[in-house]
Amino acid sequence: MGQDAARAPAAVKFTFVHLLLYCFVLSLVSVAFGQSAQRCAKCGEWNRPQKPFRIFGNSYYVGTHGLSSILITSERGHVLIDGALPQSAAQIANNLRALGFHIEDVKVILNSHVHFDHAGGIAELQRLSHARVVASDWSANVLRSGRPGTGDPQYIRGVSIAPVANVGRLHDGEAIRVGEISIRAHITPGHTPGGTSFTWKTCEGPICRNMVYADSTTPVSSGAFRFTSSRDYPGAQADFEKSFAFMETTPCDILITTHPEASLLWERLEARGKGTFPDPMVNSRACRELAEHGREQLRERFAEERRKQSQKAN
Numbered sequence: 001m002g003q004d005a006a007r008a009p010a011a012v013k014f015t016f017v018h019l020l021l022y023c024f025v026l027s028l029v030s031v032a033f034g035q036s037a038q039r040c041a042k043c044g045e046w047n048r049p050q051k052p053f054r055i056f057g058n059s060y061y062v063g064t065h066g067l068s069s070i071l072i073t074s075e076r077g078h079v080l081i082d083g084a085l086p087q088s089a090a091q092i093a094n095n096l097r098a099l100g101f102h103i104e105d106v107k108v109i110l111n112s113h114v115h116f117d118h119a120g121g122i123a124e125l126q127r128l129s130h131a132r133v134v135a136s137d138w139s140a141n142v143l144r145s146g147r148p149g150t151g152d153p154q155y156i157r158g159v160s161i162a163p164v165a166n167v168g169r170l171h172d173g174e175a176i177r178v179g180e181i182s183i184r185a186h187i188t189p190g191h192t193p194g195g196t197s198f199t200w201k202t203c204e205g206p207i208c209r210n211m212v213y214a215d216s217t218t219p220v221s222s223g224a225f226r227f228t229s230s231r232d233y234p235g236a237q238a239d240f241e242k243s244f245a246f247m248e249t250t251p252c253d254i255l256i257t258t259h260p261e262a263s264l265l266w267e268r269l270e271a272r273g274k275g276t277f278p279d280p281m282v283n284s285r286a287c288r289e290l291a292e293h294g295r296e297q298l299r300e301r302f303a304e305e306r307r308k309q310s311q312k313a314n
C-alpha cells in the first residue's frame, strides 16, 4: 500500500505526460487529416478520368477531368505543365501513352502553384520521366521541402506534398526551351506567392495561336489568414494586381486554367465536338475576362475582411 502510494505521483505524471503527448499527436493528425479530408472532399471528382485530346497544334490536354495537365510536344522531347494530385500521376502517364507519346520523353515539368492538387503528382511524374522540374524561387523551395510555404494563404502546418528531388529555378519572363518548344514563364502571384503562368505559340499549318496556361487567381485561404493584412504575405494585394495586369495584356487566343471549368473548357470542347465554327476553343477575350472575374472576387474578399474587422472593433 505504502509502496503504491509512493509510486502514485510518478504513475500519475507518467499518464498525464502521455495523455498530453497523445492529445498533441491526435491534434496534428486531425489537422492534417481534417485538411486533406476537407480538400479531398473534391478529390474523387477532380481525379475522374478524362480522355486526353489535342487542344491545338502540339499542345494536348492530358490531365484528369477536374485538374489540368498540359503536354507540349516536340521531336526532341516534351514539356508537361502541372501534375494534379498524387493519385493522378499514373492517369497522366497513361493519357500521354493513349496519344502515342511516352512519359520518358518529357524533359521538363513546370508547375502553376504548389498546392497538392496541382503539384501533388509531380514527384511521381519526375520519377517516371527523369524530367527536370523548374519553378519560381518560392515554389521551388516548397517543392523541394514538400512542406507548405510561409506566406501561402492556405498554409496549414503539418500538411505536406511528396518532395521533388531536383528542382531548378526560373525567373519572371524566362523562356524554357526543349527542341523547338519555347515556353515563357510569368510569375503571377497572389493565390500563392510563387504562382506562375505560362505562354507559348502553337501552329497548325499557317494558323498560329497564342496559348496561355493561367495560374489560379482566387483569394482562397485557410484559418485566420487575411489578404488585407498578413504579416506572412504583406504584398498579397500588389501581387494580385501584377497577375491581373499580366492577364489583361498578354496575347491570348486559347486560355487553359489550372481548374479546367474556370475557363469553360468542357463547354468549349463539347461545342468543338459539334463542329461549331469558328473553333470555340479560341477566345481572344478569355484572359481579360478571367482577370475581370479575379478582380471582382478579390474586391468581395477585401470587403468581407474589412466587414469582419470592423465588427471585431465594435
Ligand SMILES: [Zn+2]
Binding pocket: 113, 115, 191, 216
Ligand atoms: Zn491552389
